[in-house]
Amino acid sequence: MLNSTEQSTNKISSTRTISMTTSVSFFILSLIINSAGNVLTLVTSAKIHPSFLGSAYWTAAEANLSVAFGWNLFWTFLILGILTTVLNAILVGHWDWGRALGNLIFMVPFSALIQIFEDFFLGKYPIFAGLPDATTPLMVGFYILLNFVGVAMIATAISIYQRVNLVLHPADDLMQILRFKYFKGNANLAMWASYIPPTLMAILALVITHQFTNFGIGTIFAFLFQGGITGIADKSIFPHLKHQALDVGKPTATVEK
Template sequence: MTTQSNNGRSISMGSSIGLFILSLVINSAGNVLTLVTSSKIHPSFLGSAYWTAAEANLGTAIHWNLFWAFLIFGMLTTVLNAILVGKWEWRRALGNLIFMVPFSALIQLFADFFNGVYPQLFAGLPQAHGIWMISFYVILNFLGVALIAIAISIYQRVNLVLHPADDLMQILRFKYCRGNANLAMWASYIPPTIMAIIAFAITRDFTNFGIGTLFAFVFQGGITGIADRVVFPNLKHQALDVGHAENATPSPSKQTNA
């Protein structure tokens, strides 16, 4: 039986750090799988996860590489989170930054790896030719979305530091959506939708949007809710802080996962 500590944590700091690092790697790999598989099919119809597609497209529109696009747009989301919580917390903002720097670096590293920048390790995923290769990439793309959702579930529950987009989803989930992961995920897609519109206005291109994006839009929140129950099922949300909610929301131990 775990014992809740004074700071709202029932797991050790060592376990928290280990689970966070694991989830960070899983999330980065999943994001890049959606991007790379989308780029290997022509004409492009697959698409990547919703936030990933929007940030990558807007980054391309203003000539930023993936590292800077993910880092800067992530920190802008931190400002939105402070508005929703109703207060600016340097600890929370610093946590978002601490997450974003290694996450953005891992995104670039995995992108280089899957694109064959390090041929001595891996020649890169080839262009898709034929129905079997295309079908395989579709499966990989959906797997990437599932990996993102599982990683979100893990590090949201660990709640050591969060990606700003997932911090946004958690704030919406427990402050405004009564613990419902699906509703919170959909509401959290408003900022990337705005990014995508701006990117399209500049480039007239919907690259990175497709059926994979639709899959992520419909199922990613639900997969996160399922992962809460089946991936490290004894891990509960730690030290949850979403600001004052006017309407009562369920405690993390009684959260709605569907």
């Protein structure tokens, strides 16, 4: 279990201390890392038969809920993203149109990069033949490791773009609000708390469909360690990058530094 390293030791700035050019550069880099990591988890899971790696935690819950209500994934992700944005506003204590629009804007380049990396790892570009199916125990083990690496990439990307704080995915915004308003900067506890909404989604879907799919070893790994890895990345990846223009409402406790 990751311990004290998940604590945020970065200073927090209520204003921006880096230029917009630098902020955008960090954001683009983190978005690329996040997209590649997400696709790695999806592709490695699909290449093992029978599949037991599962999806990332939010993705797994949303996929189950889409089946339960007969929605496609686009509408499921959009509706739940909007609801999470509303929850974030309630936790912060005020509605911010810029923040809400930023949550939605995040999804546009993110979705495009997801498609690009999916095509790459599936071999749709001539420069790479794609990841083959896992047919031996060695390949299965390698894909499990790649899946965990994908989770670590997602966690690292979250650390970077949360500190830049230009626009955030609603789920990552929720985690950041919980982290600095309620959990003294502890990334692990905040990540676990942010998993309450998707857990409720999964339970609701289970009650309706009596099925529990898309959860697996990779999902468990993400649940246990993604928040902790985010905290480690705060210290080790661009350690001088502060949390920029942080607005989580009135904190309930002092952030530990």
